[in-house]
Amino acid sequence: xxxxxxxxxxxxxxxxxxxxLLVGVRADGVLAAGTDTAQDLNPFVRISADGRVTAIVKHFxxxxxxxxxxxxxxxxxxxxxxxxxxxxxxxxxxQVYNNLLFGPFQGTGGSTAMANSYEQYRKxxxxxxxMLIAAAAQEWGAEAAELDIVDGQIAxxxxxxxxxxxxxxxxxxxxxxxxxxxxxxxxxxxxxxGAVRRKDTPSKIDGSGLFAMDIQLDNQLVVxxxxxxxxxxxxxxxxxxxxxxxxxxxxAKALPDASGVAVYAxxxxxxxxxxxxxxxxxxxxxxxNRSSDQIREELLAGVNGESTYQNWGDQAATAANVDGAAKVxxxxxxxxxLAHAPMEPLTCTIEPREDGGAILHDGAQFPTFGHMTLSxxxxxxxxxxxxxxxxxxxxxxxxxxxxADYNLECxxxxxxxDRTRPVKLVWTREDDVRGGYYRPAFAHxxxxxxxxxxxxxxxxxxxxxxxxxxxxxxxxxSVKDGVDxxxxxxxxxxxxxxxxxxxxLTDHEKATSVLWWRSVGHTHTAYVMExxxxxxxxETGVDPVALRLSLLPGETPAxxxxxxxxxxxxDMTDWDAGAPEGRARxxxxxxxxxxxxxxxxxxxxxxxxxxxxxxxxxxxxxxxPVNPDVIRAQIEGGIGxxxxxxxxxEITLTEGEPDQYNFPDYEPLRISDIGGIEVAxxxxxxxxxxxxxxxxxxxxxxxxxxxxxxxxxxxxxxxxLTQVDFV
Amino acid sequence: MTRELKxxxxxxxxxxxxxxxxxxxxxxxxxMTGTKFGCGVAACGACTVHVDGQPMRSCQTYVExxxxxxxxxxxxxxxxxxxxxxxxxxxELDVVQCGYCQSGQxxxxxxxxxxxxxxxxxxxDAYMWGNACRCATYQRIRAGVQRAxxxxxx
Ligand code: FES
Ligand code: FES
Numbered sequence: 054x055x056x057x058x059x060x061x062x063x064x065x066x067x068x069x070x071x072x073x074l075l076v077g078v079r080a081d082g083v084l085a086a087g088t089d090t091a092q093d094l095n096p097f098v099r100i101s102a103d104g105r106v107t108a109i110v111k112h113f114x115x116x117x118x119x120x121x122x123x124x125x126x127x128x129x130x131x132x133x134x135x136x137x138x139x140x141x142x143x144x145x146x147x148q149v150y151n152n153l154l155f156g157p158f159q160g161t162g163g164s165t166a167m168a169n170s171y172e173q174y175r176k177x178x179x180x181x182x183x184m185l186i187a188a189a190a191q192e193w194g195a196e197a198a199e200l201d202i203v204d205g206q207i208a209x210x211x212x213x214x215x216x217x218x219x220x221x222x223x224x225x226x227x228x229x230x231x232x233x234x235x236x237x238x239x240x241x242x243x244x245x246x247g248a249v250r251r252k253d254t255p256s257k258i259d260g261s262g263l264f265a266m267d268i269q270l271d272n273q274l275v276v277x278x279x280x281x282x283x284x285x286x287x288x289x290x291x292x293x294x295x296x297x298x299x300x301x302x303x304x305a306k307a308l309p310d311a312s313g314v315a316v317y318a319x320x321x322x323x324x325x326x327x328x329x330x331x332x333x334x335x336x337x338x339x340x341x342n343r344s345s346d347q348i349r350e351e352l353l354a355g356v357n358g359e360s361t362y363q364n365w366g367d368q369a370a371t372a373a374n375v376d377g378a379a380k381v382x383x384x385x386x387x388x389x390x391l392a393h394a395p396m397e398p399l400t401c402t403i404e405p406r407e408d409g410g411a412i413l414h415d416g417a418q419f420p421t422f423g424h425m426t427l428s429x430x431x432x433x434x435x436x437x438x439x440x441x442x443x444x445x446x447x448x449x450x451x452x453x454x455x456x457a458d459y460n461l462e463c464x465x466x467x468x469x470x471d472r473t474r475p476v477k478l479v480w481t482r483e484d485d486v487r488g489g490y491y492r493p494a495f496a497h498x499x500x501x502x503x504x505x506x507x508x509x510x511x512x513x514x515x516x517x518x519x520x521x522x523x524x525x526x527x528x529x530x531s532v533k534d535g536v537d538x539x540x541x542x543x544x545x546x547x548x549x550x551x552x553x554x555x556x557x558l559t560d561h562e563k564a565t566s567v568l569w570w571r572s573v574g575h576t577h578t579a580y581v582m583e584x585x586x587x588x589x590x591x592e593t594g595v596d597p598v599a600l601r602l603s604l605l606p607g608e609t610p611a612x613x614x615x616x617x618x619x620x621x622x623x624d625m626t627d628w629d630a631g632a633p634e635g636r637a638r639x640x641x642x643x644x645x646x647x648x649x650x651x652x653x654x655x656x657x658x659x660x661x662x663x664x665x666x667x668x669x670x671x672x673x674x675x676x677x678p679v680n681p682d683v684i685r686a687q688i689e690g691g692i693g694x695x696x697x698x699x700x701x702x703e704i705t706l707t708e709g710e711p712d713q714y715n716f717p718d719y720e721p722l723r724i725s726d727i728g729g730i731e732v733a734x735x736x737x738x739x740x741x742x743x744x745x746x747x748x749x750x751x752x753x754x755x756x757x758x759x760x761x762x763x764x765x766x767x768x769x770x771x772x773x774l775t776q777v778d779f780v
Numbered sequence: 781m782t783r784e785l786k787x788x789x790x791x792x793x794x795x796x797x798x799x800x801x802x803x804x805x806x807x808x809x810x811x812m813t814g815t816k817f818g819c820g821v822a823a824c825g826a827c828t829v830h831v832d833g834q835p836m837r838s839c840q841t842y843v844e845x846x847x848x849x850x851x852x853x854x855x856x857x858x859x860x861x862x863x864x865x866x867x868x869x870x871x872e873l874d875v876v877q878c879g880y881c882q883s884g885q886x887x888x889x890x891x892x893x894x895x896x897x898x899x900x901x902x903x904x905d906a907y908m909w910g911n912a913c914r915c916a917t918y919q920r921i922r923a924g925v926q927r928a929x930x931x932x933x934x
Contacts, residue, residue: 100819114878115878116876116878116879116915117877118877121824149803155903161814175859175914236881250871250874251874251876252876253876253879254870254871254875254876255871256879257882258857258866258867258869258870258871258876258879258882258886259814259854259855259857259858260812260813260814260815260854260855260857260883261814261855262852262879263820264813264816264879265879266817267807267813269808269811269813275808297896300797320804320808321804321808321809322800322801322804322807377856394880394914395880395914396818396824396826396880396881396912396913396914396915397816397878397880398818411886411915444879446816446878446879446880446881447877447878447880447914447915448878449914458918467858481820482818482819482821482824504848521851560872573841589802648927681875681926682874684899686874686877686920687877689916690877690915690916690917690919691915692916693915693916693918694914694915697916715819715820715821716818716819716821716823716912717821717823721824722912722916722918723909723918724904724905724908724911724913724922725905725906725913726908726916727916727918727919728919729919730919
């Protein structure tokens, strides 16, 4: 596969003489076409004179599939096969390659890649098709309406020729502003089972795929950082004499913000070894020194009193209402800090350009922030900074950081050199596990009042946790009337028609750096909502599916769709017939990122025997399923991610310092932990919504419900490992 | 110091001190980056290579211990009968997500199939236990190994 990743790449091929057809948008957002990028045009599709089609992918690839998905959209509209199209990552340009749901900002997150690109990429592909057809119609003296492109051939009116014959002529035309999009009955790729294989597979199975960790530039320096052991600790001094004379060690320098000591070496191993020999004195006077036990106590206190923010309903009235109920279910939940631990530790490389500019090589989830960070730290105008996106070895939210933390570290380290050599920053797994930006710890307390007949009378829901968004550049987007929506999402906006509900939030004072983690607030809110549903079901004797359906009366589209996936998963498992001999099943359903997912986890053990996850079933409604198998894969992965962490992961702090180091004490889900996963994808015609995150939220509560139904503990505090024995 | 390593059938001369993990020699000295760094402590399997046909964690294998041994990395798998079958199975089943663990998964799978041409699901789990996949592609890995076994059977 040929991959062009830079703007320079386009210019070079344009300069080579042959015509190129580019279709994309101008800076003002209008669909346009041209022959080279110098014409204020950033393309989504590029067709070279030999007919080779390239989709320019504006979202990075962390495994979630945009190199396949956005390519599918172009191929569908244009009328080429998946074999006739390649992909290339877009350069950083927040005006053109912005995430339409984020504003003038290029980035991937919130499961938005397909949602915000669906129309845009189809339009670009359709415009290219119409231009090529117009060119063929002119040459053949035919009507454009008689012609179509199928498998790269333009045919109709008794003629047929490859689209490459018309690239030159089409490239001189102006783009239609409103091209006709192909109708669903014409689709050959979108939503078609087996029609599309992942485009990124070949380079990921033969070692050739270029991840950020694989950047090897001539003469590069490798930097590892001796990081502050606690948030807020500052370098007071350091002694590098132990590293002097070590092969490959170059130098050590304190970062200008005193957050760590940069260790420079000729190779990664030399840098890692030298770091071990350098001792750093830390000024702890402003460092965070709370332990996770203390954080837990503070959060529990936060849900036991009146909430700071009344997000929904009237807390005092609701509490009084619940107090007067015939029966009250009162449960407190706790969720620990979690690290993302993507498989590829964080890394990026800054390469000096001959003109004094700089290139950032990164598995760039938020290229705009990386771009701005380099511009500021290196004191370069934006035009002199280039971001080249390469493959990312997972992220789960970690590579998307409003502080651009690791880009910033690399920029600082590069700025302290004479800027003649590329500088590659490498984090080890220990840096990653101990490096902060955790999923914040959260506590919930829910008191549900029931009538004698088991009807819900009131639901007093109190949440406490550290806000992810406050104090970041994302604050405006997410915080309203003091409430960070990401702290309450999944409760405040639940589709369930719950009578007499109040939702309150108390912020927890910053204890460590926190960040969104695959499915953000839904990581804890779904767990609480869906555990409560089963607790009500246990109390009232109403079947878990029937209970949930009774709260989804179909008065809103969300209720209808949520009920739809619930019924579907009940069908898949033959829910009413009960679990097979020796097994128990738990269920959960949740709405997040526009999508609806219901899951059933089937376990063996639970009461006396250790628990084993034997099988998981999921039903997904995410709008038009562009690539059904990519969706299934994302749901499978989201389930595994949710279950693994719920089972056994937590970051604990002792006097502000993380107790965990690496995978042996932050043990990942293993192949032996989980049986098969069966995913049913709805053939919906709604606009496509996210799939990267929505598989995660229902997985842990479905497991908790299965364990309870097997006669085991009702787990209200994660990780489960402290209360449940797993195989 | 200068050493000779036999990697993918070729003798290569490298500069590496005693105690240097094979992983970093392969990645940084030889610039063969298909073998990945995930943990450095033999806990994830991303760095798996074959040493005399046996899967080994190259992050915990010292260069001085493999001088003279036959070292095989992911880059040679396309030319290997078992490796090619695994790659075909991985393609048919779209196993990969981020892909960062997959070199190691494929090297371990090749080790398994070399000693057990028809592994059961439990045998796959037991053998592949040490290869973490943070994207949780496990069920496809399991299916992929079994599909590769079928391909090899012909
Ligand atoms: S890097 Fe060797 S096992 Fe993780
Ligand atoms: S595919 Fe991402 S870690 Fe395995």
